Amino acid sequence: MILLCASYDSMDIGLTMVDGFLGTLTTEQRTLLHLSDNRLPSNQWEAPVSLTQAGISAAVHVQRKHVPRTLKRLESNGHVSVTNRHIPGAKQRRKVYSLTNEGKEITNELRNQILNLEVIKDGECLKLSVIIKSGDHILELLSHIDEQMIYHNSAVISPVSNPEGEASLDAQAGEQLVKRMFARAWEDGKITKDEQQLISEVVQFLGMHPERVMRLSEQARKEQNIPPPEEIYLDMLRQALIDDSIIEEELILLDTFRIAFGIDVETHERLFREAKKEPVYPPNVQAYHDALITAMDDGVITGDEGAMLATLRNSLNVSEGEHASLLAKIRDSLK
DSSP states (O other): OOOOOOTTTTSSSOOSSOOTTTHHHHHHHHHHHHHHOOOOSSSSHHHHHGGHHHHHHHTTSSSSHHHHHHHHHHHHHHHHEEEEEEEEESSSOOOEEEOOOOHHHHHHHHHHHHHTTTEEETTEEHHHHHHHHHOOOOOHHHHTOTTTSOOSOOOSSSOSSSSSSSSOOOHHHHHHHHHHHHHHHGGGGGGOOHHHHHHHHHHHHHTHHHHHHHHHHHHHHHHHHOOOOHHHHHHHHHHHHTSSSOHHHHHHHHHHHHHHHHHHHHHHHHHHHHHHHHHHOOOOHHHHHHHHHHHHHOOOOOOOHHHHHHHHHHHTOOOOHHHHHHHHHHHHHOO
């Protein structure tokens, strides 16, 4: 017997490099849904880490690098507001985000569309509104649904803020960086206080769960395949330079790492130049980059190619700014 469930093709959705049903929602949509389940406390002092950029990054399955741009777009559209609050355990006040009244209206409409969809659970076709329980976070529920709208008891994909489960392709880059840092720290058989502090800052930046961090540490200790500090630092630079800019918090982390592992200014400048030539793009940007190279093979983008690239940008969630940056680099390489 074949069960047919309601189609969700009519929803305004775009593709991102995340598995399962969550991959059919844009980063903006996942952010709105996350903020709808994590409200800003009415007091004017504290706020949970879930409302910071690190918390949002972990919840919506994207690298921390990409979160500021998403939040800026939502803020510009009047859907999100930003304020500074004290975060438990943090030394300084941080930016935290919440939905505006307009943002709440849009998110409620999106939420209702999603909860009206049907999934196959234990062989039965059910609406999501029947499955969700009081107090459930909707992103957590959706993480159990695959591309065929089949519900699984275990999450198809897990945010790095959870102790277990497979992280998205985007988040795996952060996991690999932390693992490489642990491998370097375990070189002499122990992790010093300074190394702990350095790794702690990176982990906090990524919003990673402590138990997930411990597992990465143990894996690195067992493998003992020690990468040199320069290789790790180059990796950090490449990830930071994905969009040709480095945010303030990344600068602090890079400087802390450089000093801790004895990388001098001259070496930094050499590695920085190397990183700019070969940045590490996330899978969706890399796919668009490859298509753009093909289109530029003859040095000209025709009208038909331009239309196809525009469609591809929309499906891969590649911004106009990213397109312009990639195009400029490709043109420079052809000179």
